[in-house]
Amino acid sequence: MSGFGKPLKIALALAVIAALIVVPMNFNRYGLFILSQWAVMTIAAMGLNLTLGYAGQVSLAQGAFVGIGAYAAAIMTTHGWPLPAAIVVAIALSFAVGWVLGYPALRVQHHYLAFVTLAFSTLAFLVFRNESWLTGGIYGISNIPRPHIFGLATNKPLPFYYVCLGSLALVSIAVWWLIRSPWGRAFMALRENPLRAQSLGVDTRRYTLMAFAIGSALGGVAGALYAPLTQYIDPVPFNLSLSLDLLMMVIVGGAGFYFGPFLGAMIAVLLPEWLRFTEGYYLMLYAVAVMLLLIWSPTGILGILDRYLAARRTKAASALRAVAKSRLETAQ
Amino acid sequence: MSNLFDLLVAGLATGAIYALVAVGFTLLWQTSQTINFAQGEFVMLPAFLMLAAMHVGAPFWLAIILGILLSMILLGLAFKLLLVDPMMRHGVLPLAIATMALAIGIKEAVKQFFSAEASSFPSIVPTGDISVLGHAVSLQSIGVLAVAILAVFGLTTLLNRTSLGHQMQAAAQNPTVARIIGVPVERMILLTFLINAFLVALASLLITPIYLAKFSSGEVLGQAAFIAAIVGGFNQVRGAIAGGLLIGVLDNLAAAYVSTQYRAAVPLIFLIVVILFRPQGLLGRAEERTV
Numbered sequence: 001m002s003g004f005g006k007p008l009k010i011a012l013a014l015a016v017i018a019a020l021i022v023v024p025m026n027f028n029r030y031g032l033f034i035l036s037q038w039a040v041m042t043i044a045a046m047g048l049n050l051t052l053g054y055a056g057q058v059s060l061a062q063g064a065f066v067g068i069g070a071y072a073a074a075i076m077t078t079h080g081w082p083l084p085a086a087i088v089v090a091i092a093l094s095f096a097v098g099w100v101l102g103y104p105a106l107r108v109q110h111h112y113l114a115f116v117t118l119a120f121s122t123l124a125f126l127v128f129r130n131e132s133w134l135t136g137g138i139y140g141i142s143n144i145p146r147p148h149i150f151g152l153a154t155n156k157p158l159p160f161y162y163v164c165l166g167s168l169a170l171v172s173i174a175v176w177w178l179i180r181s182p183w184g185r186a187f188m189a190l191r192e193n194p195l196r197a198q199s200l201g202v203d204t205r206r207y208t209l210m211a212f213a214i215g216s217a218l219g220g221v222a223g224a225l226y227a228p229l230t231q232y233i234d235p236v237p238f239n240l241s242l243s244l245d246l247l248m249m250v251i252v253g254g255a256g257f258y259f260g261p262f263l264g265a266m267i268a269v270l271l272p273e274w275l276r277f278t279e280g281y282y283l284m285l286y287a288v289a290v291m292l293l294l295i296w297s298p299t300g301i302l303g304i305l306d307r308y309l310a311a312r313r314t315k316a317a318s319a320l321r322a323v324a325k326s327r328l329e330t331a332q
Numbered sequence: 333m334s335n336l337f338d339l340l341v342a343g344l345a346t347g348a349i350y351a352l353v354a355v356g357f358t359l360l361w362q363t364s365q366t367i368n369f370a371q372g373e374f375v376m377l378p379a380f381l382m383l384a385a386m387h388v389g390a391p392f393w394l395a396i397i398l399g400i401l402l403s404m405i406l407l408g409l410a411f412k413l414l415l416v417d418p419m420m421r422h423g424v425l426p427l428a429i430a431t432m433a434l435a436i437g438i439k440e441a442v443k444q445f446f447s448a449e450a451s452s453f454p455s456i457v458p459t460g461d462i463s464v465l466g467h468a469v470s471l472q473s474i475g476v477l478a479v480a481i482l483a484v485f486g487l488t489t490l491l492n493r494t495s496l497g498h499q500m501q502a503a504a505q506n507p508t509v510a511r512i513i514g515v516p517v518e519r520m521i522l523l524t525f526l527i528n529a530f531l532v533a534l535a536s537l538l539i540t541p542i543y544l545a546k547f548s549s550g551e552v553l554g555q556a557a558f559i560a561a562i563v564g565g566f567n568q569v570r571g572a573i574a575g576g577l578l579i580g581v582l583d584n585l586a587a588a589y590v591s592t593q594y595r596a597a598v599p600l601i602f603l604i605v606v607i608l609f610r611p612q613g614l615l616g617r618a619e620e621r622t623v
Contacts, residue, residue, distance in 0.1 A: 058425065104604070108611045111367055111424065115562050116607050119600040122555070130593040240551075244369075244432050251429045280444040287437030291415060294430045298422035 017169075024161055032157040033229070038269045039164035040225045043171050045249040045261035047218025052247070053256035054179060055211030056191030057105050061117035062246040064124035065094045065216045067238030069223020071128060074141040074233050083147035083228060090224035091217045098216025102209035121243045128235035140234025144227050164225055171218060178214070179258065187211050191256070252290055254302030263301050337467050339584045345473040347580020348480030352535040353557035354564070354572035355487065356528035362504040362567055363524045366416055367428045370435035371532070372554020378403040378536035379453055379545040380442050392454055400533040408529030412522060435550070442547040455541035476538045483534055484573055487527070491569065500524065556583070559603045565616020574615055 024035055048062040069090035076086040104116040128135050135141070146154045147163065154160040178184050186207045189197035198204045227233050245268055253264025271289070275282035297304045353375055360366040368374070382399035390398060415434065419427045457475025461468040491497035502510040503520035511517050535553075543549055556579055564575025579599050586598035606614065 104608060108607055111428075111566070112562070112607055112611050114367075114428075115558060116604055118555075118558075119603050123597055123600055126594060126597050240555075248429055248432060251426060255425075280440075283440040284437055284444065287433040287440065290433035291430050291437070294422075294426050294433070295415070295418045298419065298426035 020165060021162075025158065027158075029157050032161045034269060034273055036157070036161045036164040036229050038265055039161075039168040040222050040229060041246070041249065041269055042168055042261050042265040043225070044219050044222035045246050045253070045265050046171060046175050047215040047222070048246050049215075049250050049253075049255060049257075049261045050175065050178070050187065050218070051211050051215030052250055053254075053260065054184060054191060055187040055208065055215075057102075057208065057211060058111070058114045058247075059101075059117045059212070059215070060114050060240070060243045060247060061101060061121045061124070062215070062219045063238055063240065063242030063244075064121045065098065065219030066223040066226060066242060066246075067124055067128055067235070068094050068097060069220030070227040070233050070238065071135055071141075071223070072220070073224035073227040074144045075134065077145050077147075077228065078141060078143065083224070087221060087224045090220040094220030094223075095213045095217040098219075099209050099213040101216065102212030105208050105212060106205060118240065118243075121240050125235055125239045128238060135235070138234060140232060141227075142232045144231045144233065146228045146231070160229065164229065167221065167225055171221060175218075176258065183207070183210070248290060252293060252300050254300030254306075257300070257302040257306070260300060260302050267301075335588070337465075338469070339588055340581060341464075341467075341469050341473050341477075343581035343584035344577060345476040345480075345580070346539075346583065347560075347577035348477050348484075349535050349539045349576075350553075350556050350560045350580050351573045351576025352480055352483060352531045352538075353553060354560040354576045355484065355569055356531040357557055357561045358566060358569060358572045359504075359524045360528055361561075363500070363521045364416060364420060365424055366420075367424060367431070368528075369428055369431040369554070370438060370550075371557055372550030372552070373435045373438040374403075374407050374529070374532040374550070375536050375539070375553050375557075376545075376547065376550035377407065377438055377442065378533040379540040380446050380547075382537070383451060383453065383545060384446070396456075396537060399537070400530060403533040403536075404526050404529040406529075407532060408526040409522070411529075412525040416525075435554075439547050439550065446547070448547060450544040450546040453540040453545045456537060457541075472542065476542075479534070479538055483531065487531075488569065496523075556599070559599050562613060563603055563606050565613030568613070568616050571613050571615035575613070578614075 020035075024032055027035065044062055044066050047065070048059060051057050051059050051062075069087075072090040072093055073083065073086040076089060077083055101117065101120055105113050108116065129138060131137070132139075146160050148154070149159075149163060152159065154163050179187070186197070186202045187210075189200065189202050190204060190207055190211070194204055223238075226237075230237075249264030249268045250261060251264070252267055253260035253262065272282050272286055275285050278285060293301065297307075299306070353371060356374075357368060357371050360368055378399045381402045382395040385395035385398045386392065411434075415430055416427065419430055455472060455475075456479075457472050460471050462471055462474070463469075464474075489497075491501060499510070499515045500520045500523060502513070502515050503517040504524075507517050510520075539553070540549075557576070560575035560579045561572045562575070563578060564573065565571025579602075582599055582602060583595070587595045590598055
């Protein structure tokens with residue numbers, strides 16, 4: 001993205017943030033719900049982007065961690081605990097489970113790992129459905145309260161949208177910091193060449209587990225926001241297809257790009273809404289759009305942008321070289 | 333004991349279908365590194381193609397032939413030319429995601445153009461029981477098992493006994509060398525896609541009378557076939573067959589002896605255990621690491 005000047009980039013970011021704060025003020029209830037959903041899904045997709053895009057571990061279990069977070073929040077807040085406490089528990093729980101799930105990743109790679117995580121995803125769904133003493137089984141948990149933040153009730157859609165947006169902002173800053181830290185660089189070394197990373201002294205064991213655990217913890221955060229957002233949860237939204245959707249968001253947006261999950265979640269959450277006028281055809285069109293995009297650019301939407309900017313940079317560089325060369329020739 | 337015997341027969345019958353689906357899955361992986369997440373939907377679709385043919389008045393036998401032909405064109409030829417070929421050079425993951433999107437597309441198309449309700453489907457095997465060793469066994473189970481075994485037997489004969497099969501195996505194991513010794517690798521890859529399409533159509537024909545034709549029925553089936561393929565050995569046809577039978581039997585026994593609620597968990601836990609202790613699968617050979 002270095003094709004833009006830095007001030008321009010900051011201005012663009014500020015404009016987007018301002019728009020996200022101001023524009024939804026006159027949205028209706030449903031529009032706010034969709035936007036909040038976008039913010040929540042972006043958090044979950046950012047977690048998966050850490051595991052997949054930065055550390056290169058294919059996980060099909062992110063939806064299960066959203067479920068774990070959602071159930072933790074639902075169970076705790078309906079028993080009178082405040083949401084922040086529930087979020088902390090959700091993070092700790094999904095971090096621990098993610099850490100354990102990382103162990104298979106140490107032994108098996110690629111598609112095998114995909115299938116271990118796929119199995120985990122289905123097992124989690126079975127637990128949500130069958131342990132009704134805890135999760136309410138197929139009837140789920142209803143009347144999940146929305147939190148009071150600094151004494152302000154967020155029962156109305158708009159305040160709760162700001163809760164989601166604020167959480168997204170916090171997570172974005174944390175992830176931004178993380179991928180620029182030595183940890184983030186270790187994750188990327190792991191993705192690019194695990195053997196070389198190891199020979200350079202990166203503790204691949206620890207970082208693989210970390211990538212899984214941190215990615216999963218963000219899934220848990222998303223879940224802990226999802227529960228008060230919908231105010232009712234049952235096992236169905238957290239089945240395997242949520243994990244697949246999240247994976248699609250990351251790949252479509254651009255795996256390994258910081259802004260990939262933002263775009264991917266926008267497409268996965270908003271595109272079906274925009275295509276609703278096509279009635280029964282919208283998921284079909286969505287599927288076709290995803291396939292066409294991936295045929296055209298397997299690195300997702302940001303991959304296209306990246307290629308375009310890279311091409312422009314090389315062009316600019318070769319133009320500079322030509323100028324320098326002609327100057328050299330005229331000087332002689 | 334009679335109960336156990338019945339469970340085994342029923343398990344083998346479902347397992348044989350899983351094996352058909354899993355074999356196609358491993359064939360695609362071997363020849364073109366394609367993980368087809370839409371494999372379950374590939375099994376669901378042919379039944380609807382056959383139903384559609386019957387709706388416009390075709391008799392059952394003609395509908396079967398049309399369904400198999402159409403599925404070979406759509407799920408074999410078109411799938412390879414339109415989706416796999418343009419994406420092959422991009423690596424495994426984007427293609428796997430694209431097949432997920434394809435699964436959504438197929439499911440929604442069937443729901444939209446056909447019906448969201450389950451439709452019944454005529455059986456090619458007569459219903460009723462016969463007596464085997466003093467046990468009443470449903471003809472349907474035996475018929476399914478017989479057809480599936482025949483298909484698998486035919487396929488392994490093709491692969492191991494004919495020149496064409498040897499060329500296919502060469503193309504799968506080492507495309508570069510195969511090309512040098514004059515194997516038309518591209519044609520062999522296309523052939524595996526067509527065989528996969530044929531196998532899923534056959535599986536569809538066998539399983540739909542038992543479980544009804546429903547747009548969502550591919551999910552469970554696809555997952556069972558994936559598990560079967562991995563448990564048996566991702567890169568081995570005989571592994572996929574063994575895995576299919578094993579998962580089928582395990583699934584049926586779990587339904588009877590483990591709680592019905594956690595029935596689906598048994599094959600999954602088995603899968604995780606196998607992957608952790610023998611990642612190449614029970615009958616698979618280890619793939620060299622490429623890093």
